[in-house]
Amino acid sequence: MKKSHQHILQERQLTYEFVSDNSTMFSVESMCKTLDISSSAYYEWKKDIPSQRKIAWEKDTRLVLKEYNESKCRYGSHKITAVLNQNGVSTSRNRVARIMKRNGIKSCICKSYKPQTTRSDHGKRVALNHLNREFKTNEPCKVWVSDLTYVPTEHGWLYLTAIMDLFDHSIVGWSMSEDMTAENTVMKAWEMAKRNRKPKSERLFHSDQGVRYVAEELKKRI
Template identity: 55%
Template sequence: MKKGSEHILQERQYKFKFIKKYRTEFTVEDMCGILKVSRSGFYSWLSRDDSPRTVVLKEDTIRIRKIYTESKARYGSHKIAAELKALGVVTSRNRVARIMKKESIKSIVNKKYKVQTTDSNHSNSISENHLNRAFNPIRPSEVWVSDITYIPTDQGWLYLTTVIDLFDRKVIG
């Protein structure tokens, strides 16, 4: 089938779906006239069974929704595709992503926790800069520097502080 005729068929599908949705409010005859489709075409479309491709698409959508719900809305297309493959369903991650987008299924994304180490909005006095970027002391124990880092663990955050002698770059504590 050529690209142009595929587009025409898709457009006709949309029109028929519209007529089906609003046939209780407007007459089928009027809507078919306005949308320039035949009534017999609409009734023929209405009585047709779904194509095999549409049936598979609906089944895949149901499976994706089930896995998504069971994961408490946390799984994205990668994990859902992996789950489907584990169930023996032949699919790709792109197909899963396409279906999820069409069905407005979005996974919950937790942003990484960003540690805020400095509160600059305070009235406390600010310490003077004694080092003044002189990072090359001439004797040991003349200049010590310190830093702190945060390490996430299963029990919560751990804090690691180190003190380094800038003369020989060794950790003092």
């Protein structure tokens, strides 16, 4: 039966691959002669095969462009590298940076929005500064200090409130909330601090003059 052209090409491809796989053990010329193929034809086939380095580069380029586009052009080389490594792709920041430079892309950094966590224009009565920068105390539960900050996440802002005991600088109470109400921020942290330290005497509670810290509900609770 006469072989089809497609079948002949497939056999030749397999033969070339056999020669390539065994080229470290035998000479290419001797294998080509034994298998009755042209060595020059084999080298032409070899030249047309993309190198493993080129294949890897093209693969990494596709992955980098994918993460860049999915981030709406916000991610730079540091962030893209971190995401790829988390997804099991082993690459370096320098390699990602080279890929981005070669493709003419860079992080589009927008001015980030920062929520205002301290509002002191509330018009409410505030306490005097009794702490006066005396940040050392020799007894636990004598001085607690507190502050509120924000944490950006993929799903929006979270607000972290912490209370520290200046005796050992331990965080004795904290809360994480999606809003900045006194009930969900300072008061939850206050209740945790009381449970953890179980104070038995009066103590000084120091904070900024933000609206959460002068809330009437918090004053009653304290």
